[in-house]
Amino acid sequence: MRKLSICAALFSLALCGVLNAEEAMSMNAADKAMYAEMSENNPAAMDVAEGEELFNSLIGQEAYAKVLGVSVKELPEMIAGFPRMLTATPKYDFTFPKTMRKVVTLSQSLQMALASRDKKVFKLKDKEMNKMTAYVKSLANDLKTNIDVKANKQMEEMVVLGQKIFEERRGGRGLSCNSCHSADIVGSRLRMQELPDLGSKATASASTWHAYRMTQSAMVSFDKRMQQCMKNALLAELPLGSKEMVALEVYVTNLGKGNTIQIPGLKR
Protein backbone atom coordinates (compact mmCIF):
# COMPACT_ATOMS: atom_id res chain seq x y z
CA MET A 1 0.00 0.00 0.00
CA ARG A 2 2.74 2.39 1.02
CA LYS A 3 4.67 1.42 -2.11
CA LEU A 4 1.66 2.03 -4.26
CA SER A 5 1.08 5.56 -3.08
CA ILE A 6 4.76 6.44 -3.52
CA CYS A 7 4.56 5.18 -7.09
CA ALA A 8 1.47 7.23 -7.73
CA ALA A 9 3.19 10.33 -6.42
CA LEU A 10 6.25 9.68 -8.52
CA PHE A 11 4.19 9.10 -11.61
CA SER A 12 2.49 12.42 -11.31
CA LEU A 13 5.87 14.04 -10.72
CA ALA A 14 7.13 12.44 -13.90
CA LEU A 15 4.10 13.74 -15.73
CA CYS A 16 4.72 17.25 -14.45
CA GLY A 17 8.22 16.80 -15.83
CA VAL A 18 6.85 16.17 -19.29
CA LEU A 19 4.93 19.42 -19.15
CA ASN A 20 8.01 21.30 -18.09
CA ALA A 21 10.30 20.50 -21.00
CA GLU A 22 13.43 21.79 -19.29
CA GLU A 23 13.07 19.31 -16.48
CA ALA A 24 12.10 16.34 -18.56
CA MET A 25 15.62 15.11 -19.34
CA SER A 26 15.49 11.43 -20.17
CA MET A 27 16.13 10.45 -16.57
CA ASN A 28 15.59 13.29 -14.17
CA ALA A 29 15.80 12.94 -10.39
CA ALA A 30 12.18 11.86 -10.11
CA ASP A 31 12.60 9.26 -12.87
CA LYS A 32 15.70 7.91 -11.16
CA ALA A 33 13.94 7.64 -7.81
CA MET A 34 11.05 5.85 -9.48
CA TYR A 35 13.46 3.52 -11.27
CA ALA A 36 15.24 2.61 -8.04
CA GLU A 37 11.93 2.00 -6.31
CA MET A 38 10.59 -0.18 -9.09
CA SER A 39 13.70 -2.22 -9.70
CA GLU A 40 13.24 -3.59 -6.21
CA ASN A 41 9.63 -4.30 -6.82
CA ASN A 42 8.97 -4.56 -10.56
CA PRO A 43 5.22 -4.12 -11.09
CA ALA A 44 5.37 -6.49 -14.08
CA ALA A 45 6.30 -9.38 -11.76
CA MET A 46 2.58 -9.69 -11.16
CA ASP A 47 1.91 -10.11 -14.91
CA VAL A 48 4.61 -12.77 -15.09
CA ALA A 49 3.03 -14.62 -12.15
CA GLU A 50 -0.34 -14.50 -13.90
CA GLY A 51 1.38 -15.79 -17.02
CA GLU A 52 2.75 -18.69 -15.01
CA GLU A 53 -0.71 -19.64 -13.80
CA LEU A 54 -2.13 -19.46 -17.30
CA PHE A 55 0.71 -21.46 -18.76
CA ASN A 56 0.55 -24.18 -16.15
CA SER A 57 -3.20 -24.58 -16.39
CA LEU A 58 -3.40 -24.49 -20.18
CA ILE A 59 -0.16 -26.06 -21.39
CA GLY A 60 2.42 -27.10 -18.81
CA GLN A 61 6.14 -27.56 -19.31
CA GLU A 62 5.90 -31.16 -20.40
CA ALA A 63 3.49 -30.52 -23.26
CA TYR A 64 5.38 -27.40 -24.29
CA ALA A 65 8.70 -29.22 -24.33
CA LYS A 66 7.09 -31.84 -26.56
CA VAL A 67 6.03 -29.26 -29.12
CA LEU A 68 9.56 -27.86 -29.15
CA GLY A 69 11.00 -31.34 -29.41
CA VAL A 70 13.14 -31.21 -26.29
CA SER A 71 13.06 -32.53 -22.74
CA VAL A 72 11.75 -30.39 -19.90
CA LYS A 73 15.31 -30.04 -18.67
CA GLU A 74 16.39 -28.62 -22.01
CA LEU A 75 13.56 -26.06 -22.09
CA PRO A 76 15.45 -23.00 -20.76
CA GLU A 77 18.33 -23.32 -23.25
CA MET A 78 15.79 -23.82 -26.03
CA ILE A 79 13.81 -20.74 -24.97
CA ALA A 80 16.99 -18.65 -24.88
CA GLY A 81 17.39 -19.27 -28.63
CA PHE A 82 14.12 -17.79 -29.94
CA PRO A 83 13.07 -16.76 -32.53
CA ARG A 84 13.98 -20.10 -34.07
CA MET A 85 12.77 -22.69 -36.48
CA LEU A 86 11.07 -25.75 -35.06
CA THR A 87 12.19 -28.84 -36.90
CA ALA A 88 11.08 -32.44 -36.87
CA THR A 89 10.91 -33.98 -33.45
CA PRO A 90 11.46 -37.72 -33.82
CA LYS A 91 11.51 -38.27 -30.07
CA TYR A 92 7.87 -37.34 -29.73
CA ASP A 93 4.54 -37.42 -31.46
CA PHE A 94 4.95 -34.40 -33.67
CA THR A 95 6.85 -34.06 -36.87
CA PHE A 96 6.53 -30.85 -38.77
CA PRO A 97 6.08 -31.18 -42.52
CA LYS A 98 8.40 -29.03 -44.63
CA THR A 99 5.69 -26.52 -45.51
CA MET A 100 5.33 -25.36 -41.93
CA ARG A 101 9.00 -25.04 -41.13
CA LYS A 102 8.94 -21.39 -40.33
CA VAL A 103 10.95 -19.31 -37.95
CA VAL A 104 8.63 -18.53 -35.06
CA THR A 105 8.69 -16.32 -32.00
CA LEU A 106 8.13 -17.58 -28.49
CA SER A 107 4.51 -16.38 -28.66
CA GLN A 108 3.90 -18.22 -31.91
CA SER A 109 5.34 -21.40 -30.41
CA LEU A 110 2.86 -20.97 -27.56
CA GLN A 111 0.06 -20.73 -30.11
CA MET A 112 1.18 -24.13 -31.38
CA ALA A 113 1.36 -25.48 -27.85
CA LEU A 114 -2.17 -24.25 -27.10
CA ALA A 115 -3.42 -25.91 -30.27
CA SER A 116 -1.65 -29.15 -29.33
CA ARG A 117 -3.68 -29.15 -26.10
CA ASP A 118 -6.92 -28.28 -27.91
CA LYS A 119 -7.08 -25.04 -26.00
CA LYS A 120 -8.28 -21.70 -27.24
CA VAL A 121 -5.43 -20.12 -29.17
CA PHE A 122 -4.87 -16.56 -27.97
CA LYS A 123 -4.10 -13.87 -30.48
CA LEU A 124 -0.58 -12.45 -30.36
CA LYS A 125 -1.89 -9.13 -29.12
CA ASP A 126 -4.03 -10.65 -26.33
CA LYS A 127 -2.99 -9.81 -22.80
CA GLU A 128 -3.04 -13.49 -21.89
CA MET A 129 -0.47 -14.14 -24.60
CA ASN A 130 1.64 -11.22 -23.40
CA LYS A 131 1.73 -12.56 -19.85
CA MET A 132 2.25 -16.18 -20.80
CA THR A 133 5.13 -15.36 -23.15
CA ALA A 134 6.77 -13.21 -20.49
CA TYR A 135 6.60 -16.10 -18.04
CA VAL A 136 7.95 -18.64 -20.53
CA LYS A 137 10.80 -16.30 -21.45
CA SER A 138 11.57 -15.85 -17.75
CA LEU A 139 12.24 -19.61 -17.56
CA ALA A 140 15.47 -18.71 -19.36
CA ASN A 141 16.40 -15.95 -16.91
CA ASP A 142 20.14 -15.71 -16.20
CA LEU A 143 20.97 -17.59 -19.39
CA LYS A 144 22.49 -15.76 -22.33
CA THR A 145 20.52 -15.30 -25.55
CA ASN A 146 21.81 -17.94 -27.92
CA ILE A 147 19.97 -17.24 -31.16
CA ASP A 148 21.63 -19.01 -34.08
CA VAL A 149 21.11 -17.14 -37.34
CA LYS A 150 23.19 -19.73 -39.19
CA ALA A 151 21.22 -22.70 -37.89
CA ASN A 152 19.45 -23.28 -41.20
CA LYS A 153 18.46 -21.66 -44.46
CA GLN A 154 15.31 -20.16 -42.96
CA MET A 155 17.20 -18.40 -40.16
CA GLU A 156 19.79 -17.14 -42.62
CA GLU A 157 17.02 -15.66 -44.73
CA MET A 158 15.29 -14.12 -41.75
CA VAL A 159 18.34 -12.25 -40.48
CA VAL A 160 18.93 -10.82 -43.95
CA LEU A 161 15.28 -9.77 -44.23
CA GLY A 162 15.41 -8.35 -40.71
CA GLN A 163 18.38 -6.15 -41.54
CA LYS A 164 16.61 -4.95 -44.68
CA ILE A 165 13.51 -4.01 -42.70
CA PHE A 166 15.69 -2.32 -40.07
CA GLU A 167 17.43 -0.17 -42.66
CA GLU A 168 14.54 0.59 -44.99
CA ARG A 169 13.47 4.23 -44.86
CA ARG A 170 9.71 4.52 -45.09
CA GLY A 171 6.63 6.14 -43.62
CA GLY A 172 5.55 9.72 -43.08
CA ARG A 173 9.00 11.07 -42.24
CA GLY A 174 11.16 8.79 -44.38
CA LEU A 175 12.94 7.32 -41.37
CA SER A 176 14.23 3.81 -40.74
CA CYS A 177 15.11 2.08 -37.48
CA ASN A 178 18.69 2.70 -38.50
CA SER A 179 18.09 6.48 -38.63
CA CYS A 180 18.00 6.41 -34.85
CA HIS A 181 19.75 3.20 -33.84
CA SER A 182 22.79 2.96 -36.14
CA ALA A 183 26.20 2.65 -34.52
CA ASP A 184 27.29 6.16 -35.53
CA ILE A 185 24.37 7.82 -33.83
CA VAL A 186 23.61 5.99 -30.59
CA GLY A 187 24.19 8.14 -27.58
CA SER A 188 23.02 11.33 -29.36
CA ARG A 189 19.86 12.98 -28.16
CA LEU A 190 16.52 12.90 -29.92
CA ARG A 191 14.63 15.66 -28.13
CA MET A 192 15.68 14.71 -24.61
CA GLN A 193 15.92 10.97 -25.17
CA GLU A 194 19.29 9.34 -25.49
CA LEU A 195 19.29 7.00 -28.49
CA PRO A 196 19.94 3.50 -27.16
CA ASP A 197 22.35 1.01 -28.71
CA LEU A 198 19.90 -1.87 -28.95
CA GLY A 199 22.47 -4.66 -28.83
CA SER A 200 24.76 -3.29 -26.11
CA LYS A 201 25.05 -4.89 -22.69
CA ALA A 202 23.59 -1.76 -21.12
CA THR A 203 20.44 -1.77 -23.24
CA ALA A 204 20.24 -5.50 -24.01
CA SER A 205 16.89 -4.96 -25.72
CA ALA A 206 16.11 -8.50 -26.79
CA SER A 207 16.87 -9.99 -23.38
CA THR A 208 15.13 -7.38 -21.22
CA TRP A 209 11.74 -7.14 -22.92
CA HIS A 210 9.06 -8.05 -21.74
CA ALA A 211 9.61 -5.02 -19.58
CA TYR A 212 7.55 -2.75 -17.42
CA ARG A 213 7.38 0.59 -19.25
CA MET A 214 7.20 3.30 -16.63
CA THR A 215 5.85 5.85 -19.11
CA GLN A 216 2.96 3.52 -19.91
CA SER A 217 2.46 1.83 -16.54
CA ALA A 218 2.25 -1.53 -18.28
CA MET A 219 4.28 -4.55 -19.28
CA VAL A 220 5.20 -4.39 -22.96
CA SER A 221 6.64 -7.18 -25.13
CA PHE A 222 9.70 -6.81 -27.36
CA ASP A 223 7.77 -6.82 -30.64
CA LYS A 224 5.20 -4.42 -29.22
CA ARG A 225 8.04 -2.10 -28.17
CA MET A 226 9.32 -2.10 -31.74
CA GLN A 227 5.81 -1.28 -32.95
CA GLN A 228 5.81 1.69 -30.59
CA CYS A 229 8.96 3.07 -32.23
CA MET A 230 7.27 2.64 -35.61
CA LYS A 231 4.23 4.53 -34.43
CA ASN A 232 6.28 7.37 -32.91
CA ALA A 233 8.39 7.78 -36.02
CA LEU A 234 5.37 7.55 -38.40
CA LEU A 235 6.36 4.19 -39.89
CA ALA A 236 3.32 2.00 -40.57
CA GLU A 237 3.16 -0.61 -37.81
CA LEU A 238 4.08 -4.09 -38.97
CA PRO A 239 1.56 -6.57 -37.58
CA LEU A 240 2.74 -8.86 -34.79
CA GLY A 241 3.72 -12.26 -36.15
CA SER A 242 4.17 -11.11 -39.75
CA LYS A 243 7.26 -12.50 -41.44
CA GLU A 244 8.81 -9.04 -41.48
CA MET A 245 8.16 -8.44 -37.77
CA VAL A 246 9.63 -11.82 -36.84
CA ALA A 247 12.62 -11.05 -39.07
CA LEU A 248 13.12 -7.75 -37.26
CA GLU A 249 13.06 -9.60 -33.96
CA VAL A 250 15.63 -12.09 -35.30
CA TYR A 251 17.90 -9.26 -36.45
CA VAL A 252 17.71 -7.16 -33.29
CA THR A 253 17.99 -10.23 -31.06
CA ASN A 254 21.14 -11.21 -32.92
CA LEU A 255 22.59 -7.71 -32.40
CA GLY A 256 22.52 -8.42 -28.67
CA LYS A 257 23.35 -12.10 -28.77
CA GLY A 258 24.98 -13.23 -25.54
CA ASN A 259 23.29 -10.69 -23.30
CA THR A 260 21.74 -12.10 -20.16
CA ILE A 261 18.01 -12.73 -20.14
CA GLN A 262 16.27 -10.83 -17.37
CA ILE A 263 12.49 -10.89 -17.54
CA PRO A 264 10.66 -8.72 -16.67
CA GLY A 265 12.89 -5.75 -17.49
CA LEU A 266 12.28 -2.22 -16.33
CA LYS A 267 12.32 0.62 -18.85
CA ARG A 268 11.48 4.25 -19.15
Added chain:
Amino acid sequence: MRKMIMLGIATFLGAADLSRAVEIPDATAILLKDALPAPKLYTMPKGCIVDDTAAIARGNYIFHNLNGKDAKENPPEGLTRLLPNGKEKQMGNCVACHNIEGAKGYGNIGPDLTNYKALYMDSGVRNGQFLYQQIADPRMDNPNTHMTVNLANGLFSEREVCDLMSYIVSKK
Protein backbone atom coordinates in the same frame (compact mmCIF):
# COMPACT_ATOMS: atom_id res chain seq x y z
CA MET B 1 -0.69 -52.31 -38.85
CA ARG B 2 -3.99 -50.53 -38.54
CA LYS B 3 -2.76 -48.90 -35.37
CA MET B 4 0.35 -47.70 -37.18
CA ILE B 5 -1.72 -46.03 -39.88
CA MET B 6 -4.01 -44.41 -37.34
CA LEU B 7 -1.01 -43.10 -35.52
CA GLY B 8 0.43 -41.78 -38.74
CA ILE B 9 -2.76 -39.90 -39.51
CA ALA B 10 -2.99 -38.54 -35.99
CA THR B 11 0.58 -37.30 -36.21
CA PHE B 12 -0.06 -35.67 -39.53
CA LEU B 13 -3.26 -33.99 -38.39
CA GLY B 14 -1.64 -32.88 -35.17
CA ALA B 15 1.15 -31.21 -37.06
CA ALA B 16 -1.16 -29.64 -39.60
CA ASP B 17 -3.37 -28.24 -36.88
CA LEU B 18 -0.40 -26.81 -35.03
CA SER B 19 0.84 -25.00 -38.09
CA ARG B 20 -2.57 -23.49 -38.64
CA ALA B 21 -2.64 -22.13 -35.11
CA VAL B 22 0.28 -19.81 -35.75
CA GLU B 23 -0.73 -16.25 -36.55
CA ILE B 24 1.27 -14.96 -39.53
CA PRO B 25 -0.44 -11.89 -41.00
CA ASP B 26 0.83 -10.63 -44.35
CA ALA B 27 2.61 -7.28 -44.19
CA THR B 28 3.42 -6.94 -47.89
CA ALA B 29 0.65 -4.45 -48.66
CA ILE B 30 1.47 -2.36 -45.59
CA LEU B 31 5.12 -2.07 -46.59
CA LEU B 32 4.27 -1.32 -50.19
CA LYS B 33 2.00 1.53 -49.19
CA ASP B 34 4.58 2.84 -46.73
CA ALA B 35 7.45 2.93 -49.25
CA LEU B 36 9.41 6.12 -49.82
CA PRO B 37 9.80 7.62 -53.31
CA ALA B 38 13.33 7.72 -54.73
CA PRO B 39 15.54 10.69 -53.75
CA LYS B 40 14.62 13.75 -55.77
CA LEU B 41 16.25 17.04 -56.78
CA TYR B 42 14.21 20.19 -56.19
CA THR B 43 14.48 23.79 -57.28
CA MET B 44 13.64 26.42 -54.73
CA PRO B 45 10.46 28.22 -55.85
CA LYS B 46 10.60 32.00 -56.49
CA GLY B 47 9.91 34.16 -53.45
CA CYS B 48 10.49 31.26 -51.08
CA ILE B 49 12.31 33.07 -48.26
CA VAL B 50 10.25 36.02 -47.05
CA ASP B 51 10.23 38.25 -43.98
CA ASP B 52 6.46 38.10 -43.71
CA THR B 53 5.61 37.56 -40.02
CA ALA B 54 2.78 35.12 -40.78
CA ALA B 55 5.11 32.85 -42.77
CA ILE B 56 7.76 33.03 -40.05
CA ALA B 57 5.14 32.18 -37.41
CA ARG B 58 4.11 29.09 -39.35
CA GLY B 59 7.74 28.02 -39.79
CA ASN B 60 8.31 28.52 -36.08
CA TYR B 61 5.29 26.38 -35.25
CA ILE B 62 6.24 23.56 -37.64
CA PHE B 63 9.81 23.57 -36.34
CA HIS B 64 8.93 23.24 -32.67
CA ASN B 65 5.92 20.94 -32.70
CA LEU B 66 5.52 17.24 -33.41
CA ASN B 67 1.90 17.20 -34.52
CA GLY B 68 -1.29 19.20 -34.36
CA LYS B 69 -2.93 17.06 -31.72
CA ASP B 70 -0.21 17.33 -29.08
CA ALA B 71 0.71 20.96 -29.73
CA LYS B 72 0.21 23.12 -26.66
CA GLU B 73 -0.57 26.33 -28.52
CA ASN B 74 -3.04 26.87 -31.29
CA PRO B 75 -1.44 26.98 -34.73
CA PRO B 76 -0.96 30.39 -36.40
CA GLU B 77 -2.99 31.52 -39.38
CA GLY B 78 -2.58 29.21 -42.34
CA LEU B 79 -1.98 26.05 -40.30
CA THR B 80 -4.54 23.74 -38.70
CA ARG B 81 -4.37 20.99 -36.11
CA LEU B 82 -6.29 18.64 -38.39
CA LEU B 83 -6.09 18.01 -42.10
CA PRO B 84 -9.19 18.31 -44.32
CA ASN B 85 -9.55 14.50 -44.11
CA GLY B 86 -9.82 14.69 -40.32
CA LYS B 87 -6.39 13.22 -39.61
CA GLU B 88 -4.02 15.13 -37.38
CA LYS B 89 -1.58 17.41 -39.17
CA GLN B 90 2.00 16.29 -38.66
CA MET B 91 4.47 19.07 -37.91
CA GLY B 92 8.27 18.97 -38.37
CA ASN B 93 9.55 18.35 -34.86
CA CYS B 94 12.87 19.69 -36.15
CA VAL B 95 13.75 20.55 -32.58
CA ALA B 96 14.01 16.83 -31.83
CA CYS B 97 17.35 16.93 -33.66
CA HIS B 98 18.33 20.62 -33.93
CA ASN B 99 18.98 23.43 -31.52
CA ILE B 100 17.86 26.93 -32.60
CA GLU B 101 17.16 30.22 -30.81
CA GLY B 102 14.74 29.65 -27.93
CA ALA B 103 14.52 25.88 -28.41
CA LYS B 104 13.31 23.88 -25.43
CA GLY B 105 14.41 20.29 -24.95
CA TYR B 106 16.24 20.13 -28.26
CA GLY B 107 18.19 17.11 -29.48
CA ASN B 108 21.69 17.06 -30.94
CA ILE B 109 21.48 14.59 -33.83
CA GLY B 110 21.57 17.39 -36.40
CA PRO B 111 23.71 20.57 -36.45
CA ASP B 112 22.83 23.56 -34.28
CA LEU B 113 20.84 25.99 -36.45
CA THR B 114 21.31 28.96 -34.10
CA ASN B 115 22.31 32.16 -35.87
CA TYR B 116 22.07 30.27 -39.14
CA LYS B 117 21.79 33.24 -41.48
CA ALA B 118 24.84 35.09 -40.20
CA LEU B 119 26.99 32.00 -39.82
CA TYR B 120 26.09 30.07 -42.95
CA MET B 121 24.18 32.20 -45.44
CA ASP B 122 25.87 35.59 -45.17
CA SER B 123 29.26 33.88 -45.16
CA GLY B 124 28.36 32.17 -48.43
CA VAL B 125 28.79 28.53 -47.32
CA ARG B 126 25.06 27.93 -47.74
CA ASN B 127 22.33 29.38 -49.92
CA GLY B 128 18.57 29.18 -50.23
CA GLN B 129 18.71 26.41 -52.81
CA PHE B 130 20.80 24.22 -50.49
CA LEU B 131 18.46 24.86 -47.60
CA TYR B 132 15.39 24.06 -49.69
CA GLN B 133 16.84 20.77 -50.94
CA GLN B 134 18.07 19.82 -47.47
CA ILE B 135 14.62 20.16 -45.95
CA ALA B 136 12.70 18.79 -48.96
CA ASP B 137 14.86 15.69 -49.42
CA PRO B 138 18.16 15.49 -47.53
CA ARG B 139 19.06 12.20 -49.21
CA MET B 140 20.46 14.08 -52.23
CA ASP B 141 23.25 15.59 -50.16
CA ASN B 142 23.81 12.49 -48.01
CA PRO B 143 22.18 9.17 -48.95
CA ASN B 144 22.73 7.89 -45.40
CA THR B 145 21.43 10.97 -43.67
CA HIS B 146 19.69 10.61 -40.33
CA MET B 147 17.40 13.51 -41.17
CA THR B 148 13.72 13.22 -42.05
CA VAL B 149 12.40 13.56 -45.62
CA ASN B 150 9.82 16.33 -45.74
CA LEU B 151 8.65 17.16 -49.26
CA ALA B 152 9.41 14.09 -51.41
CA ASN B 153 6.99 12.07 -49.25
CA GLY B 154 4.28 14.72 -49.09
CA LEU B 155 4.69 15.49 -45.39
CA PHE B 156 4.77 19.21 -46.20
CA SER B 157 3.79 21.44 -49.06
CA GLU B 158 6.25 23.66 -50.96
CA ARG B 159 4.97 26.64 -49.05
CA GLU B 160 5.52 24.94 -45.72
CA VAL B 161 9.14 24.17 -46.62
CA CYS B 162 9.53 27.87 -47.50
CA ASP B 163 7.87 28.83 -44.20
CA LEU B 164 10.47 26.73 -42.36
CA MET B 165 13.27 28.43 -44.30
CA SER B 166 11.86 31.90 -43.62
CA TYR B 167 11.82 31.03 -39.93
CA ILE B 168 15.35 29.58 -39.85
CA VAL B 169 16.91 32.66 -41.50
CA SER B 170 14.72 35.21 -39.68
CA LYS B 171 16.03 37.57 -37.00
CA LYS B 172 15.08 36.11 -33.64
